[in-house]
Amino acid sequence: MTVALPRVLDRAELPVDTAELARFLIGKRVVRTLAEGVAGGRVVETEAYGIGDPAGHAYRGITPRIRTLFLERGHAYVYLAYGISFMLNVSSEMPGVGAGVLIRAIEPTDGIAIMARNRGTERVRDLARGPGRLCAALGIDRRLDGIDLCQAGPLWLGSDDQASGDIGQGKRIGITRAADSPLRFYVRGNRFVSGPQSLNR
DNA sequence: TTGGCGATTGGCT
DNA sequence: GCCAATCGCCAAT
Numbered sequence: 176m177t178v179a180l181p182r183v184l185d186r187a188e189l190p191v192d193t194a195e196l197a198r199f200l201i202g203k204r205v206v207r208t209l210a211e212g213v214a215g216g217r218v219v220e221t222e223a224y225g226i227g228d229p230a231g232h233a234y235r236g237i238t239p240r241i242r243t244l245f246l247e248r249g250h251a252y253v254y255l256a257y258g259i260s261f262m263l264n265v266s267s268e269m270p271g272v273g274a275g276v277l278i279r280a281i282e283p284t285d286g287i288a289i290m291a292r293n294r295g296t297e298r299v300r301d302l303a304r305g306p307g308r309l310c311a312a313l314g315i316d317r318r319l320d321g322i323d324l325c326q327a328g329p330l331w332l333g334s335d336d337q338a339s340g341d342i343g344q345g346k347r348i349g350i351t352r353a354a355d356s357p358l359r360f361y362v363r364g365n366r367f368v369s370g371p372q373s374l375n376r
Numbered sequence: 377t378t379g380g381c382g383a384t385t386g387g388c389t
Numbered sequence: 390g391c392c393a394a395t396c397g398c399c400a401a402t
Contacts, residue, residue: 258396260384307384
């Protein structure tokens with residue numbers, strides 16, 4: 176089943192601060208347009224990698240790979256982690272400043288059959304629970320690095336279609352530097368959020 | 377030119 | 390819970 180498509184988010188709506196943007200994106204929609212149809216869902220988990228963050232990829236300055244993290248807020252930064260999984264980030268600050276928000280999980284709403292095929296599983300809960308799974312489900316790779324997410328196209332951000340629920344905040348997952356900063360945001364109790372249950376209450 | 381490493385995942389114990 | 394898979398990047402040689 177497919178829900179009516181949301182409105183494309185306007186860049187002016189996006190908070191400039193990285194942590195604020197990470198919280199703002201909870202409940203928004205990620206929409207992927209593929210040859211087979213539209214796929215996507217509601218954002219239920221994000222992490223902020225802000226200015227001067229030792230865990231952020233931009234910490235050591237700009238390089239060719241992370242160039243898109245320095246684009247004006249609302250652009251995609253896609254990279255390959257562990258040689259296995261792609262990660263989708265939303266650039267989050269003013270042009271020339273390197274920072275972003277990692278989209279860690281979405282609650283599938285559209286194109287579930289497409290995502291199931293891309294993921295090789297029928298279990299809806301497992302389609303996009305985790306940043307690598309999310310990219311696999313939506314067919315996101317480096318070809319989408321740098322695209323504008325505030326414009327209708329192959330991948331874009333849409334408005335809320337319902338209240339996002341109670342938002343929790345806690346430590347980020349899977350990092351070693353600055354590991355204790357509470358920069359992860361999630362919908363409390365939502366079963367499409369990744370990580371152990373103990374972190375999602 | 378090279379070696380160590382990482383914002384993960386899935387399978388096995 | 391533990392661990393291997395897998396590869397692009399980049400700091401250091």
